[in-house]
Amino acid sequence: MATFFKHFSGSLIFSAICLALAAAYGWSDTGSLAATGSMLWVVLVLAVLEVSLSFDNAVVNAAVLKEMDEIWRKRFLTWGMLIAVFGTRVAFPLLIVGLTAGLGPVEAVRLSLQHPAEYEAIMIHAHIPIAGFGGAFLAMVGLGFFIDPDKETHWLHWLEVRLKLVGSIKAGEVALLLLALVGIGRWLPQEEAYTLLVSGIAGIVTFIAVEALGHYLESREAARALAGTAVRSGLGGFLYLNVLDSSFSLDGVIGAFALSNNMIVIALGLSIGAIFVRSLTVLLVEQGTLSEYAFLEHGAFWAIIALAGIMLASALVEIPESVTGLIGAVLIGAALWASIRGKKSEELSD
Numbered sequence: 001m002a003t004f005f006k007h008f009s010g011s012l013i014f015s016a017i018c019l020a021l022a023a024a025y026g027w028s029d030t031g032s033l034a035a036t037g038s039m040l041w042v043v044l045v046l047a048v049l050e051v052s053l054s055f056d057n058a059v060v061n062a063a064v065l066k067e068m069d070e071i072w073r074k075r076f077l078t079w080g081m082l083i084a085v086f087g088t089r090v091a092f093p094l095l096i097v098g099l100t101a102g103l104g105p106v107e108a109v110r111l112s113l114q115h116p117a118e119y120e121a122i123m124i125h126a127h128i129p130i131a132g133f134g135g136a137f138l139a140m141v142g143l144g145f146f147i148d149p150d151k152e153t154h155w156l157h158w159l160e161v162r163l164k165l166v167g168s169i170k171a172g173e174v175a176l177l178l179l180a181l182v183g184i185g186r187w188l189p190q191e192e193a194y195t196l197l198v199s200g201i202a203g204i205v206t207f208i209a210v211e212a213l214g215h216y217l218e219s220r221e222a223a224r225a226l227a228g229t230a231v232r233s234g235l236g237g238f239l240y241l242n243v244l245d246s247s248f249s250l251d252g253v254i255g256a257f258a259l260s261n262n263m264i265v266i267a268l269g270l271s272i273g274a275i276f277v278r279s280l281t282v283l284l285v286e287q288g289t290l291s292e293y294a295f296l297e298h299g300a301f302w303a304i305i306a307l308a309g310i311m312l313a314s315a316l317v318e319i320p321e322s323v324t325g326l327i328g329a330v331l332i333g334a335a336l337w338a339s340i341r342g343k344k345s346e347e348l349s350d
Contacts (some may be wrong), residue, residue, distance in 0.1 A: 059284065
């Protein structure tokens with residue numbers, strides 16, 4: 001219990017503030033106790049869904065965060081939260097609506113508050129570019145883990161060994177992803193296929209740019225270390241984590257409209273979930289969970305690839321959020337079970 005409050009006390013306080021804001025907004029907007037209670041319930045459901053669908057996000061974040069200094073872990077939980085809340089959950093949807101409808105920032109906010117049904121329709125209409133960008137970026141993240149030529153530990157051995165061979169081909173993962181985008185595009189109308197391809201390429205370029213920036217910053221840190229400077233910036237990892245976190249959340253923002261088309265309700269609910277996911281990430285790092293369970297990372301990265309595939313396929317067919325969450329949970333659960341079995345076998349052999 002002490003460990004729980006150590007890592008989640010900030011999340012609980014943040015949640016209480018968000019729920020208080022939701023109650024105040026609900027009462028001022030409706031003047032009805034029942035309607036306000038209903039709004040609070042939707043906020044809680046959105047928060048629970050965000051946490052349940054984002055456990056793989058927490059595991060992958062932890063894999064990056066464990067290499068960062070303590071100060072940058074705290075910045076990820078604090079400064080990064082501003083990006084997660086006001087960037088992905090508020091500013092990004094408003095930006096999409098503004099660009100799609102040709103509105104300025106103030107007009108986009110007014111539309112979201114005064115005409116939520118129209119706001120929802122515009123966001124859903126923008127699903128294909130969002131799916132293309134987010135799916136491509138996440139696919140690059142997932143494939144990048146498995147094509148590492150130095151990777152020696154395998155969970156799904158037959159498949160992961162063959163993916164590792166792709167890493168020996170220059171830009172092999174990019175070629176695979178472009179083929180997938182073109183293949184899906186063949187089943188779409190020409191204009192939508194073009195939008196999917198362009199947004200997918202933007203996701204690939206964003207991944208490469210973030211990776212390049214990370215390598216550049218790491219080289220600077222190495223040079224400083226050789227010069228006797230002990231402080232490690234961690235900025236590259238911080239930027240990478242926030243882009244990754246945003247990509248995970250894109251589909252969830254769209255899916256949230258199944259429960260509400262109110263921008264404020266969606267932002268508050270998803271933000272509560274986001275802060276708990278970040279606290280869970282830090283807990284996984286400090287407890288050394290990834291080191292203890294050898295295949296947990298593998299399951300999370302397979303879940304990322306599955307999510308990327310679902311996002312890209314959603315350009316063709318509607319896929320419920322429950323399916324996405326179930327696939328991720330099954331993959332991570334299977335990886336955890338395999339890790340426990342492997343650990344027991346090693347203990348018996350010793």
